[in-house]
Amino acid sequence: MIGEPPPAGKKNRHAPPLRFDGSPAGGKCPPTRPLADGLSALLHALRSAALALALGLAAPAAALDLPRGTPAAAIETAIADLLARMTLEEKIGQMVMTGWGAEFDEAAVAGGRVGIVSSVDDPALMVRYQALARASRLAIPLIFARDAIHGYRTLMPVPLGLAATFDPAIVEAAARVAGEESAAAGLHIVLGPMVDLSRDPRWGRVVEGPGEDVFLARTFAARSVKGLKAGGVAATLKHFVGYGAVRAGRDYAEADLSAPTLADLYLPPFRAGLDAGAEMVMAAFSVLNGVPVTANRRLLDDLLRRDWRFDGIVVSDWDAIRELMPHGVAATRTEATEKAVLAGIDVDMASGFYTAELPGLVAAGRVPIARIDEAVARVLRVKARLGLFDPARRDADPAAYEHATATPAQRDTAREAARRSIVLLKNDRDLLPLDRPAKRIAVIGAAAADAGDMMGAWGAMARREETPILLDELKRRLGALGAEVSFAAGCDDACTTSDGFAEAEATARAADLVVAVLGEPWYLTAESTSRTRLGLPGHQQALLDRLKATGRPVVLVTLAGRAMTMADALARADAALYVFSPGTMGAPAIVDVLLGETNPSGRLPMSLPRAVGQIPIAYDVLPTGRPFSPGDTLASRYVDEAVTPLLPFGFGLSYTTFAHTDVTVSAPIVGPADTIRIEATVTNTGRRAGREIAQLYVRDPVAAVSRPPRRLHGLARVDLAPGEGKRIAFDLPVADLAFHDFDGRRVLEPGRFEVGVGGSSEVPLTAAFELRRP
Ligand code: BGC
Numbered sequence: 195m196i197g198e199p200p201p202a203g204k205k206n207r208h209a210p211p212l213r214f215d216g217s218p219a220g221g222k223c224p225p226t227r228p229l230a231d232g233l234s235a236l237l238h239a240l241r242s243a244a245l246a247l248a249l250g251l252a253a254p255a256a257a258l259d260l261p262r263g264t265p266a267a268a269i270e271t272a273i274a275d276l277l278a279r280m281t282l283e284e285k286i287g288q289m290v291m292t293g294w295g296a297e298f299d300e301a302a303v304a305g306g307r308v309g310i311v312s313s314v315d316d317p318a319l320m321v322r323y324q325a326l327a328r329a330s331r332l333a334i335p336l337i338f339a340r341d342a343i344h345g346y347r348t349l350m351p352v353p354l355g356l357a358a359t360f361d362p363a364i365v366e367a368a369a370r371v372a373g374e375e376s377a378a379a380g381l382h383i384v385l386g387p388m389v390d391l392s393r394d395p396r397w398g399r400v401v402e403g404p405g406e407d408v409f410l411a412r413t414f415a416a417r418s419v420k421g422l423k424a425g426g427v428a429a430t431l432k433h434f435v436g437y438g439a440v441r442a443g444r445d446y447a448e449a450d451l452s453a454p455t456l457a458d459l460y461l462p463p464f465r466a467g468l469d470a471g472a473e474m475v476m477a478a479f480s481v482l483n484g485v486p487v488t489a490n491r492r493l494l495d496d497l498l499r500r501d502w503r504f505d506g507i508v509v510s511d512w513d514a515i516r517e518l519m520p521h522g523v524a525a526t527r528t529e530a531t532e533k534a535v536l537a538g539i540d541v542d543m544a545s546g547f548y549t550a551e552l553p554g555l556v557a558a559g560r561v562p563i564a565r566i567d568e569a570v571a572r573v574l575r576v577k578a579r580l581g582l583f584d585p586a587r588r589d590a591d592p593a594a595y596e597h598a599t600a601t602p603a604q605r606d607t608a609r610e611a612a613r614r615s616i617v618l619l620k621n622d623r624d625l626l627p628l629d630r631p632a633k634r635i636a637v638i639g640a641a642a643a644d645a646g647d648m649m650g651a652w653g654a655m656a657r658r659e660e661t662p663i664l665l666d667e668l669k670r671r672l673g674a675l676g677a678e679v680s681f682a683a684g685c686d687d688a689c690t691t692s693d694g695f696a697e698a699e700a701t702a703r704a705a706d707l708v709v710a711v712l713g714e715p716w717y718l719t720a721e722s723t724s725r726t727r728l729g730l731p732g733h734q735q736a737l738l739d740r741l742k743a744t745g746r747p748v749v750l751v752t753l754a755g756r757a758m759t760m761a762d763a764l765a766r767a768d769a770a771l772y773v774f775s776p777g778t779m780g781a782p783a784i785v786d787v788l789l790g791e792t793n794p795s796g797r798l799p800m801s802l803p804r805a806v807g808q809i810p811i812a813y814d815v816l817p818t819g820r821p822f823s824p825g826d827t828l829a830s831r832y833v834d835e836a837v838t839p840l841l842p843f844g845f846g847l848s849y850t851t852f853a854h855t856d857v858t859v860s861a862p863i864v865g866p867a868d869t870i871r872i873e874a875t876v877t878n879t880g881r882r883a884g885r886e887i888a889q890l891y892v893r894d895p896v897a898a899v900s901r902p903p904r905r906l907h908g909l910a911r912v913d914l915a916p917g918e919g920k921r922i923a924f925d926l927p928v929a930d931l932a933f934h935d936f937d938g939r940r941v942l943e944p945g946r947f948e949v950g951v952g953g954s955s956e957v958p959l960t961a962a963f964e965l966r967r968p
Pocket of ligand 1: 341432721
């Protein structure tokens with residue numbers, strides 16, 4: 195399938211499936227002309243408003259009168275009162291999420307049989323549907339929801355790229371822009387962030403998540419939720435839980451996780467996102483420990499809803515209730531529905547089973563009405579918290595959308611996020627930056643000329659024409675420095691043929707330096723894009739070999755949505771940037787880094803493996819009893835490959851160098867309730883100003899269970915002039931050092947802990963403290 199962009203349509207929902215007129219978006223670019231231009235949006239809005247007026251819908255009665263800030267107890271009383279007035283059909287309606295262009299059923303909305311509408315991309319249509327809902331018998335407004343995985347109109351780097359910033363502040367700022375634009379379009383809830391930790395880059399969805407580390411994932415989850423909220427929309431944490439561990443990286447497959455692994459690695463990002471205020475949780479498609487999550491009462495009802503006291507909405511994933519049948523845990527639609535609703539799925543996304551099956555199940559006494567009421571109360575509660583019952587609430591104004599989105603400030607945030615996400619993997623002989631560039635520069639690679647590969651998967655409502663093209667940026671800015679830029683694609687972006695290689699080679703020979711823009715096209719990343727080979731796709735490696743053979747220095751820019759096996763590629767490159775699909779402003783950001791206007795500070799959020807056979811791989815896997823040692827034939831090793839990754843988690847070079855010294859702890863002995871302060875001096879030891887992402891790692895050398903050789907516990911961004919040194923500090927709550935034992939108990943064990951501060955997960959551990967019981 196490599197090389198073929200996917201057909202447009204429902205099966206490829208990470209690209210917009212339909213234009214407003216219902217025609218397929220088509221083409222290989224993720225986002226097409228997503229919003230009607232300003233004028234036609236305005237006309238559409240006016241037409242809808244006129245229609246609503248004619249229908250008598252313009253001054254909707256509120257179902258409830260709950261101004262924002264109404265105390266929780268008053269909300270609960272109002273919900274109970276509303277529930278008492280609802281028919282069963284209306285109640286089940288609140289448990290339905292529908293959407294997707296042509297399939298949309300206006301009569302169901304007008305009849306109060308829909309609670310949440312997903313992915314209506316025309317703001318004027320949202321106005322129309324909301325007017326219909328508000329004119330329904332009980333006037334319960336709709337929630338509008340949508341995937342805005344890395345932005346709405348202005349795309350940020352893909353989530354794995356945001357994770358690569360190792361910078362919580364920019365993660366939050368990026369989410370805020372996504373929230374602002376989504377809210378301006380009329381959305382209330384975004385179907386993200388995806389907080390599935392994953393150590394398996396074969397799984398295409400790693401692009402949508404925070405990478406391999408639990409601290410990074412927790413931080414990413416909390417900051418994403420906060421940013422979305424600040425922008426004006428609520429967040430959905432997905433996919434609860436274990437989806438990132440699907441076997442062999444195959445999408446929608448099963449995962450098998452021990453209780454401690456689940457508790458220590460996979461659950462904490464969800465917990466952090468809930469603590470930050472997420473209103474919805476999406477159940478994973480996948481099976482966990484033998485039970486599909488959609489039917490997993492222990493996970494949804496017991497853990498999430500009861501133990502964690504989550505009182506928002508639990509939504510199924512797309513069509514996942516139907517999928518209980520092919521999973522083999524339900525023989526009929528009725529049984530699938532019964533299992534899902536009793537497990538704790540409040541809202542059915544897209545299967546239609548709740549509408550069709552719940553009335554009969556309730557009538558037969560197989561689903562208690564109390565369970566229906568509880569699910570509906572959750573939906574109404576979230577609607578109240580979103581202010582949908584606030585009489586003073588104004589719905590989004592479609593006419594304002596054009597001006598409230600893609601503003602210079604929002605585009606600046608996208609550019610800054612993209613800059614910070616770029617990882618410098620190699621820089622022999624300081625080939626980069628190109629601030630005094632060679633006279634003739636050959637740019638090779640189709641992706642350099644394609645906005646789609648900057649934008650990445652899940653393009654939401656981004657516009658091609660608002661996305662600068664890398665080749666244009668290079669021509670303009672290198673041209674201004676006196677260089678001449680030539681171009682040859684070499685092949686299409688997945689490099690399915692070598693027909694263009696001779697031309698690419700000739701172009702390279704005629705230049706003094708080559709910038710090769712290769713890597714994964716956007717459509718080989720995200721949902722249902724698992725790969726078994728993780729090198730450069732198609733014939734790209736052969737193209738790179740030919741470029742190297744010209745003898746010209748090669749700067750490799752790899753676009754990617756996952757951690758790839760880069761050994762062969764790096765062997766051919768003199769300098770290399772690793773760029774997770776960087777979004778709308780990706781092209782200017784890449785050039786900022788190539789020219790040295792930005793000194794790169796991105797870090798690998800997933801280890802780069804040497805070979806697919808090492809996967810799953812992560813920096814914090816438990817030690818063995820026989821650590822690898824050269825020459826030891828009975829040590830833990832591969833006979834055909836090293837055990838270490840090619841490049842570790844947290845790795846990323848700069849155009850300068852940094853030293854981390856004098857790591858100190860605030861107290862040699864601490865108690866379980868303390869927060870310990872760890873300090874270090876970071877010094878810029880090179881000749882350029884630069885930004886270091888200092889990372890705090892902690893090791894628990896001896897415990898009741900085997901503990902990782904180190905684990906990330908803090909991040910600090912520090913900007914330093916050449917020669918400058920600064921003292922940085924991390925505050926580590928000692929409680930963060932707890933873990934779950936074999937029986938699933940959370941324990942905080944006394945003993946010695948070692949700490950290290952440095953620029954990657956391979957830092958030496960140079961200080962220590964002891965945890966003692968009081
Ligand atoms: C994905 C979800 C997404 C949903 C709605 C599903 O296929 O797994 O992440 O939110 O579609 O688009």
